[in-house]
Amino acid sequence: MPRPGDRGAAWQRCRAVLSAAIDITCAALLIAVPSDPDLLLGAAYVCMKLRRPRQAYEAVARLSATVVGQLAQPDRTARQMTKIAAAICAWGQRVEAKDVLRKAIAMAPQFAAPRLALACLLEEELRAAGASASVGQWLERESLLRKSMAESPHLAAPRIALASCLQEMVRYLETQPVSERSNAPVHQVEAEDLLREAIVAEPHLAAPRLALADCLLASRRYVEAEAVAAAAVQCCPSSPELRLALARIQFQLRRFEDAARTIEALLAITPGHAWAWFEYGKVLRNSFYRLGQADRAFERAGDLAGNDGALLAGVAQQFLYDLHYRKAAKFYERLLNAVPGMRENFVICRHYATSLREMGRTDEAADLIVAALESCRRAAKRAAGEGLELLKLEEALLLHEAGRSEDSDQTLQSINRIAVSSPCYERSEYLPGTPERLQRLAEIVGSRDVFVMLQGPSFAAFAARLEEFADFEFAVATLNSFPPVEQELRRIGRQADVLLFAQPGSVRSWHSELTEFLARPAANVVVTNRYALYGFSEFGVSESEFIARHDERLLLVHSDGGPPLPSRPLHFENGSSLSLLIPLLLFARPRRIFLFGADGGSNPSFSKRPYFYYDDYDVDAEPQAFLNRSDMISFRALPGRLEEHNRRLRIDAINADRIMGAALRSLEANLGIQIPPIFNVCPHSIHRVFPRIDINTALAELTCGRHSQGHRAA
Incomplete structure (x- = not known):
C-alpha cells in the first residue's frame, strides 16, 4: 500500500507531466494556426484558458500590420485583444499586456477601450515609480488621454482624466532638477482650465466640480476652492463628497465651526459616512467646538471603516498622537487584520509597536520591530537616491524604537555615505538661493x-x-x-x-x-x-x-x-x-x-x-x-x-x-x-x-x- 509521502511525490510527477503536455500543445497550436486574425485570437484565448499567458501573447504578436489593414471589424478585434491583454496582465506580464494594447490601438484608433486600458496601466506604473518614472511614460499617457478627450468633446470624464494626469505630472516635475520644472506651471493652468470646461460640458455632474475644488485646494487657493465647493453643494446637495470637500477646505482655512456645521449637515444625510466622521474628529480636535467629542468621532470613523486601510491607519495615527495608546493599538490591530499586506508596511508596524510598548506589551512590540526591520531592509536593497535615504532613516527609527541606540546612530550616519551629493537645497519646496x-x-x-x-x-x-x-x-x-x-x-x-x-x-x-x-x-x-x-x-x-x-x-x-x-x-x-x-x-x-x-x-x-x-x-x-x-x-x-x-x-x-x-x-x-x-x-x-x-x-x-x-x- 503506498504511503502518504509516495502519493505526494506521484502527484507532483503527474503535475509536471501535465504541464509539459500543455506546453507542447500550445506550441503545436501556435505552429499550426494560420495568420488569420480570428484564428490567432482564438489560439490566444485557448492558451489563456490553459494558463499560458506567454504563448497567448505570442499568438497576438503574430498579427501583422498587413493583416490589420484587411480587418472587416477592427473594433470587434480590438475589444477581444483588450480582454486578452487584461488576462495577460493578471498573470503579471505587464510589458506584454501593454504591447497587446498598443497593437489594438493601432488596429482601431477610434475604439476607446484599449486606449483607456493602456492609460490605466501606465497610471499604475507611474504611481509605483514615483520620482523615478520616465518622461516617456508620462507623455504616452498624456497622449492617450488627449485622444480620448478629442473623441468625446461633449463629455466631462475625459477632461477630468486628462486634468488628473497633468496634475500628477506637475507633482512629478516638482521632484526633478530645477532645469526640468519649467513646464509645471503650464500643466497646472491647463489642468484647471480643463476642469472648468468639464463643468460647462456637464454642469449637473458633481465629479468635475469636486475635481476643481481639489485642484484649487492642492494649489493653496483656499478662498477660490471654497467658492467652487460651496457652489457645487448648492448644485448637487445630495453629494456627500462635495460637502466633505467643502469641510476640508474650511478646515484648512481654520474656520473650524463652519467646517463642523458642514460635516454635521453631511452626516444628517449620510450618517454612516466613515470619512466624514474622521474629518469631524479632526475639526473637533483643533477647535473648541463641542469639547470632548473628538475621540468619539474618531472611534465612530474606525468602526465604520470596514477594510479601508487608509482610514484605519488615519484613525490609529490620531490616537497615537493623542497618547491614547490602547485605542491606537486597537485600530492598528484591526488594520493589520483587515489588510494583511499592511504587515509589510514598516512605518505602520513601528507605530503599532510604539503603542504596544507604551501599554507594556513589550514582547509583541519587539516581534513587530524585528519583522518591520526585515521588510525595511528588503525594500532598501531595491532603492537608490532619496528613496534609499528615507528607508535608511526608517531603519534607524525602528532600531531606536527597539532600544538599540548605537545601531540606530550608525544607521543614521550611513545615510551621509550613500547621499549622492551635498545637501540639496534646489527643491520646489524651498526658495532659490x-x-x-x-x-x-x-x-x-x-x-x-x-x-x-x-x-x-x-x-x-x-x-x-x-x-x-x-x-x-x-x-x-x-x-x-x-x-x-x-x-x-x-x-x-x-x-x-x-x-x-x-x-x-x-x-x-x-x-x-x-x-x-x-x-x-x-x-x-x-x-x-x-x-x-x-x-x-x-x-x-x-x-x-x-x-x-x-x-x-x-x-x-x-x-x-x-x-x-x-x-x-x-x-x-x-x-x-x-x-x-x-x-x-x-x-x-x-x-x-x-x-x-x-x-x-x-x-x-x-x-x-x-x-x-x-x-x-x-x-x-x-x-x-x-x-x-x-x-x-x-x-x-x-x-x-x-x-x-x-x-x-x-x-x-x-x-x-x-x-x-x-x-x-x-x-x-x-x-x-x-x-x-x-x-x-x-x-x-x-x-x-x-x-x-x-x-x-x-x-x-x-x-x-x-x-x-x-x-x-x-
Whole structure:
C-alpha cells in the first residue's frame, strides 16, 4: 500500500507531466494556426484558458500590420485583444499586456477601450515609480488621454482624466532638477482650465466640480476652492463628497465651526459616512467646538471603516498622537487584520509597536520591530537616491524604537555615505538661493547665544527679571504671536531677530505687526512655509507678490516629511512650531540656546491663564483688546476651555520632544551640525528633551560663560 509521502511525490510527477503536455500543445497550436486574425485570437484565448499567458501573447504578436489593414471589424478585434491583454496582465506580464494594447490601438484608433486600458496601466506604473518614472511614460499617457478627450468633446470624464494626469505630472516635475520644472506651471493652468470646461460640458455632474475644488485646494487657493465647493453643494446637495470637500477646505482655512456645521449637515444625510466622521474628529480636535467629542468621532470613523486601510491607519495615527495608546493599538490591530499586506508596511508596524510598548506589551512590540526591520531592509536593497535615504532613516527609527541606540546612530550616519551629493537645497519646496539665506541667518545670530522666547505662562517670571539679562549678548528668536514678547523686550532695547510663523492664523492676528517687522532697517529673518504664506492673500497679496517684496528676509521650509536628510535638508516633521524652530536654529550655529516660556501646558504659578500676556480667566476687568483680532481665542469665564487647551499643549509638547530628538540626531549624523547646549528655563515644563533649569541657573550660565557639553536629545 503506498504511503502518504509516495502519493505526494506521484502527484507532483503527474503535475509536471501535465504541464509539459500543455506546453507542447500550445506550441503545436501556435505552429499550426494560420495568420488569420480570428484564428490567432482564438489560439490566444485557448492558451489563456490553459494558463499560458506567454504563448497567448505570442499568438497576438503574430498579427501583422498587413493583416490589420484587411480587418472587416477592427473594433470587434480590438475589444477581444483588450480582454486578452487584461488576462495577460493578471498573470503579471505587464510589458506584454501593454504591447497587446498598443497593437489594438493601432488596429482601431477610434475604439476607446484599449486606449483607456493602456492609460490605466501606465497610471499604475507611474504611481509605483514615483520620482523615478520616465518622461516617456508620462507623455504616452498624456497622449492617450488627449485622444480620448478629442473623441468625446461633449463629455466631462475625459477632461477630468486628462486634468488628473497633468496634475500628477506637475507633482512629478516638482521632484526633478530645477532645469526640468519649467513646464509645471503650464500643466497646472491647463489642468484647471480643463476642469472648468468639464463643468460647462456637464454642469449637473458633481465629479468635475469636486475635481476643481481639489485642484484649487492642492494649489493653496483656499478662498477660490471654497467658492467652487460651496457652489457645487448648492448644485448637487445630495453629494456627500462635495460637502466633505467643502469641510476640508474650511478646515484648512481654520474656520473650524463652519467646517463642523458642514460635516454635521453631511452626516444628517449620510450618517454612516466613515470619512466624514474622521474629518469631524479632526475639526473637533483643533477647535473648541463641542469639547470632548473628538475621540468619539474618531472611534465612530474606525468602526465604520470596514477594510479601508487608509482610514484605519488615519484613525490609529490620531490616537497615537493623542497618547491614547490602547485605542491606537486597537485600530492598528484591526488594520493589520483587515489588510494583511499592511504587515509589510514598516512605518505602520513601528507605530503599532510604539503603542504596544507604551501599554507594556513589550514582547509583541519587539516581534513587530524585528519583522518591520526585515521588510525595511528588503525594500532598501531595491532603492537608490532619496528613496534609499528615507528607508535608511526608517531603519534607524525602528532600531531606536527597539532600544538599540548605537545601531540606530550608525544607521543614521550611513545615510551621509550613500547621499549622492551635498545637501540639496534646489527643491520646489524651498526658495532659490536657500544656502545664501541660511548664511544670512547665521550672520544675524553671529555665533551668539539665542534666546527662544515663547508665550507660555512662565515667560511672565522671566519678564519680571528682564533687566537682569540686559547686559548679555544674545539673539532673539520667537514665533507666531510675537508682538507681546517684543513689547516686553523693548524695556531693555531689544527686538526679535528671527521670527517663525507656520500657519495663516498668525498672519490674520498680527498682520500689521508682521508687515512692520519685515520693513525694519535692522537685519532680521522670517522663517515660514507656503501654507502660512496663504494668509497674506486675505490682505490682497499673493504668495508670489509677498516673496518678491520681502525676498531678502525670507527663509522657506517644509513642515512635513522630516526629519532633515541630505536630499531634503529643510524638511521637518509636522508638529508644533517649536519642534520646527529649534532644529532650524542649529543651521545658524548658535553658541547656546535658552528657551523661555516653553511650559507645554499649565503653569502652577499662573494656572488661570493660557499665555503670559492673557489675564486670568476669572479677572474682573474689560476684555483685552487683542481678543478682538481674528483667530484669537478668549478664555474669559471658561475654565473648561482652558483645561482642554492645556491638555492639548501637553500632548503637543510630548510629541515635540520626540520630533526634536529625531531631528537633532539626524542633523548631527547627516549634515554634520553639532548640537550646542540647549536649556529649557522652566523647571516644571512638560518638555523633557532638554535640561530644565530655573532663571537663577540661567543667569549663572550666562555670567560665567562656560561651555557645557552639548545636550544630546533624549
